[in-house]
Amino acid sequence: MSGTEHIEKLIAAIALRDRKALTHLYALTSAKLFGVCLRVLKDRQDAEDALQEAYIKIWNGAGRYGAGGYSPMSWLIAIARNTAIDKVRARRPDPVDIDEAVDLSDDAPGPEATAIAASEGRRIDLCLDELDARRADAVRAAYVEGYSYQELADRHAVPLNTMRTWLRRSLARLKECLER
Amino acid sequence: MSANETARPDDATVAEYVLGTLPHAERVAFEKLLRDDAALRRDVADWSNRLAPLADEIEAIEPPxxxxxxIEAALFEPAAGPAPFWQRLGVWRGLAVASLAGMIVFAGLYAQTLQPDDPATRLIATVSGAQSDVRLAALYEPETRTLRLNRRAGTPEPDRAFELWLIAGDAAPVSLGVLPQSAAFLVDVPEALAGRIGDGAVLAVSDEPGGGSPTGQPTGAVLATGEITAL
Structure with a gap:
C-alpha cells in the first residue's frame, strides 16, 4: 500500500532529522492521532498536550522505528495511545490493587506473525465475532476508549478480576484466530 | 505476584500492556523490562500491529x-538562534556577576549543542494544573543539562511571578528559577541538580512574589505540576 510506504519514508527522513518530513507526516497523520488521543482522554486540551508529546516522541524515536517490527501506522498509533493512556491513568489511577494472581492457563506461545497489513482490518472483526459479544465489546472499548479494568468492570457489572480474566482469555483467543 | 515481576511477562500480559488495561504499577514495571529486552519489544510491536485495525473506527479529527x-517550537525553536542570555535562568542566577561578553560566548556554545541529534535519554513533561491555566511543555537534555520550556498558557498577576520547582522523591522542592515572560526559554540545570531530573521526578510551578520565593521554598499556590517521563 503506497500510503504505508510513504509514511515509512517520512519516518526514515525524520530519523535523519528532516524537519519538513515531520511537518509532512503531521499533515498526513495528526487528525487520526488526535482522534485517538481525544477518544482516550475525552478532553480537548489534554488531547492537544498528548498529541504534542506524541510528535516529540515520534521525532526522537524515529531512529529506532526501523528495528522495531511495527507497521508505520501501528507505530504512530501506539505512541499516541501510550501517551494518552499514561495521562489518563495518571489522572485517575487504578483505584483497586488487582495484583492477585489471575487464574488462567495461558495459550501456548506460537511463532510470531509478521506485521499485519491494513487490509486485515476486516479479519479482526471476524475474529472478534467469534468471541462472546460482551467480551468483544470490552476489547474494543479498552482499545478505543482506553478504559481501565475498573471502568470495564463497572460498565459490564462484573467483578474486576472477572473482567481481567475475560480480557486476557479473549486476547489469547483473538491472537489464535488472527494467526489461524 | 512479586516473584513474578522479574520473570518475563507472558503473552497475555504483553497484550494487556498494548491494550492499555495493564494496571498502572504493572505497566510501569513492564516498561522498565521493555528497555532492556529487544524480544519483548518485538512482542509489543506484534501486538500493536495485531490490534491497530481497531483504530480504524476512530474518527480522525483535525487538531488546532x-x-x-x-511541537516545532519545542523541538526546534531554541536551536534556531540562542535565546537572549537573560532568559537563561540558570546562567542568570549562577553567573550574575559575569561579564556580558562571557555570556555571549556561553550562549554561542549552547546554540551548537542544542541540535536535537541524540535522542538517547531525553525526558519530557507536560506541566499543567486543574485550578489554573498555566501550561508548560518541558524537554530535558541530559547531555547539556538543558531544560527547554515552552509556555503555552498562563501569565502571572501584576507584581507576582511564576517560579519553577523540581521535586524528586521525598526531597523538598528545589527552585529552578523564576519563569521569564517569553513563551519559549531554556533553563541551564546546575550540575548538582541534574542527577535528580529523571523518570518520576516532578516539575511544578508556583505563584510567588515578584522576584521569586523569598524563602527558597514555594510560598504561594502550586498552579501546575507534571511528571517527568523518559521519551
Whole structure:
C-alpha cells in the first residue's frame, strides 16, 4: 500500500532529522492521532498536550522505528495511545490493587506473525465475532476508549478480576484466530 | 505476584500492556523490562500491529493549528538562534556577576549543542494544573543539562511571578528559577541538580512574589505540576 510506504519514508527522513518530513507526516497523520488521543482522554486540551508529546516522541524515536517490527501506522498509533493512556491513568489511577494472581492457563506461545497489513482490518472483526459479544465489546472499548479494568468492570457489572480474566482469555483467543 | 515481576511477562500480559488495561504499577514495571529486552519489544510491536485495525473506527479529527507550532517550537525553536542570555535562568542566577561578553560566548556554545541529534535519554513533561491555566511543555537534555520550556498558557498577576520547582522523591522542592515572560526559554540545570531530573521526578510551578520565593521554598499556590517521563 503506497500510503504505508510513504509514511515509512517520512519516518526514515525524520530519523535523519528532516524537519519538513515531520511537518509532512503531521499533515498526513495528526487528525487520526488526535482522534485517538481525544477518544482516550475525552478532553480537548489534554488531547492537544498528548498529541504534542506524541510528535516529540515520534521525532526522537524515529531512529529506532526501523528495528522495531511495527507497521508505520501501528507505530504512530501506539505512541499516541501510550501517551494518552499514561495521562489518563495518571489522572485517575487504578483505584483497586488487582495484583492477585489471575487464574488462567495461558495459550501456548506460537511463532510470531509478521506485521499485519491494513487490509486485515476486516479479519479482526471476524475474529472478534467469534468471541462472546460482551467480551468483544470490552476489547474494543479498552482499545478505543482506553478504559481501565475498573471502568470495564463497572460498565459490564462484573467483578474486576472477572473482567481481567475475560480480557486476557479473549486476547489469547483473538491472537489464535488472527494467526489461524 | 512479586516473584513474578522479574520473570518475563507472558503473552497475555504483553497484550494487556498494548491494550492499555495493564494496571498502572504493572505497566510501569513492564516498561522498565521493555528497555532492556529487544524480544519483548518485538512482542509489543506484534501486538500493536495485531490490534491497530481497531483504530480504524476512530474518527480522525483535525487538531488546532497551534499544536504543530508548539511541537516545532519545542523541538526546534531554541536551536534556531540562542535565546537572549537573560532568559537563561540558570546562567542568570549562577553567573550574575559575569561579564556580558562571557555570556555571549556561553550562549554561542549552547546554540551548537542544542541540535536535537541524540535522542538517547531525553525526558519530557507536560506541566499543567486543574485550578489554573498555566501550561508548560518541558524537554530535558541530559547531555547539556538543558531544560527547554515552552509556555503555552498562563501569565502571572501584576507584581507576582511564576517560579519553577523540581521535586524528586521525598526531597523538598528545589527552585529552578523564576519563569521569564517569553513563551519559549531554556533553563541551564546546575550540575548538582541534574542527577535528580529523571523518570518520576516532578516539575511544578508556583505563584510567588515578584522576584521569586523569598524563602527558597514555594510560598504561594502550586498552579501546575507534571511528571517527568523518559521519551
Amino acid at each position: 493549528a497551534a499544536v504543530l507550532a508548539n
